[in-house]
Amino acid sequence: MIEQNAFVLHSRPYRENQLLVDLLTEQDGKVTALVYVGQSKRSIKKGLIQPFLPLRLTLKGQGNVKLITQIDAIAKSFSLIKHSLFSSFYLNELLIRLLTEHIACPQLFCQYQATLTALSQEEAIAPQLRLFELALLEELGLSFDFSPVFEHDVSHFHYIDEQGFVPVYGAMPKQSAHCFDKIHLQAIAQRDALCNTSVPAEVSYTFKLLMRQVINQLLGNKPLNSRKLFANKK
Known part of the structure; x- marks a missing residue:
């Protein structure tokens, strides 16, 4: 039996009076667990099985699916609205889709809490999402090597999976999802500067395109449902 801090990523009905819950835990990483919530609509446990709390x-248990035997809230739920809420669902879906179960990721757990805190305080959304995405990629062993963008005397680079940044020679291509400005990439490499609100919009856009290319490759052909929330928001 292991007691630890955790967040609910997603839950769904399982058997009578039970929920199957995807968790991000401090010690065990992503875990799938069962919880008995009882028959009452006012069940305390049912009220605790919610995201961002x-x-x-x-x-408890030795198999792939654990059993939640005790659960308590240790703080108030993060106050998230509109795009901050949509962004938080995006974080949860990334973790569900990309993390392998039962692998400890304490640094990513801390980054997840820090990102929720920043979003609940209405800080700029894009930098927070990019920093979280970087932390997730690092957990997956896919951190970027930006050294080529400082070493090659060209103005643009492709990013190719399993190769990294590859210089583009010849005529300057148009900005696209697969071609990135050298100056923008050099700015992105300075991660500490990314939370600065004075970062040019074109740098933020390049960073978004780069991360989307890499994440889409990891996701395969199945798109993220959470992205539809932004598309549908008027």
Whole structure:
């Protein structure tokens, strides 16, 4: 039996009076667990099984699916509205889709909390999402090597999966999802500067395109449902 901090990423009905829950835990990473919530519509446990609520819980069991035997809230739920809420659902879906279960990722857990905190405080959304995406890629062993963008005397680079940044020789191509401005990439390499609100919009856009290319490759042909929330928002 392991007691640890956790967040609910997603839940769905399982058997009678039970929920199957995807968790991000501090010690075990992503975990799937069952919880008995009882028959009452006012079930305390049912009220705790919600995203963005900091939890302290106890997991029991040796198999792939654990059992939640004790669960308590340790703080108020993060206050998230509009695009901050949509962005938080995006974080959860990325974790569900890309993380392997039962692999500890304490740094990513801390980054997730920090990102929720920043979003709840209405900080600029794009820099927070990019920093989280970087932390997730690093957890997956896919960190960027920006050294080529400082070493080659060209103005643009392609990013090719499993090769990294490849210089583009010849005529300057148009900005696209697969071709990136050298100056923008050099700015992105200076990660500490990314949270600065004075970062030019074109740099932020390049960073978004780069991350989307890499994440889409990891996701395969199945798009993220959470992105539809932004598309449908008027």
